[in-house]
Amino acid sequence: MNIRSARPEDASQVVPLFIQAMDSIAGTLAGSDQPREVQTFMSTFFQLPANRLSYQNTLVAEEDRQVVGIVILYHGRKAAMLDQPIIARLRALKNDPQITLDKEAEEDEWYIDTLSVSPNYGGRGIGTALLRAAEERARAIESTSIALLVDRDNQRAHRLYQYLNYQQDAVVYISHHPYLHMTKRLVDA
Incomplete structure (x- = not known):
């Protein structure tokens, strides 16, 4: 597995993963509940710079030249912009x-959006590897904390985050x- 910065041409492989993770939030951001409109919106914004969905804020995990996982992250002080x-x-x-x-990120933290x-690639440690890569990116810019949101009902993800030393605070x-x-x-350390 290889983890790298995303490129605009990754859109066709990345956008389905965005939509899978964001669920109804994808429709909120797109202003539509129509799957084709949501896909077009996500693809367009992924390929543009300077927005939360941009390739600039995305790391991808690849296996055999296929994108098998993604993580979007940015500093909370940039979230409003x-x-x-x-x-x-x-x-x-x-x-x-x-x-x-709705406000998701705090001003003093890196945020995993x-x-x-x-x-097809679940259970292979890809999510853990992406989280660690996100942490390394934040650490390299001398950040002191990183945060994320997890659906209260998603116990599997919650257990993973706890295992990786994420603590619930709100x-x-x-x-x-x-x-x-x-x-x-x-x-x-």
Whole structure:
């Protein structure tokens, strides 16, 4: 397995993994519940710079030249800026200047926005490897903590994050659904 920075041309392999992990949040971001519109939105924004879904914020895991997992991460202090292109699109699409997105990341942390592994490659340590690569990227920029949200009902993911020393510190609501906010201190031993 190889983990590398994503490239715009990865869109066709990356976007299904985005949608798999984000579920209904993908539709919220796209402003549509139509699968084709969600896919087009995700593909377009993945290929553009300077937004939360951008290839610039994505690491991919590859096996045999196939993308088998992804992680999106960015610093929390950049979250509002990275959301602006998506908010602007939603406001124009819905003709509603009041549209906002729920806050996910804190200003003082690196944030793992999305982690997804192809169902055909589950149980092989790909998710763990992607999380560790995300932690290394954050650590290299001298960050002291990294965080993520996990669906309160996703016990398998919750156990993985606990195993990797992520600690629950809050409950956050995204699109009116509860998620556990979990953080990990990034200190060199």
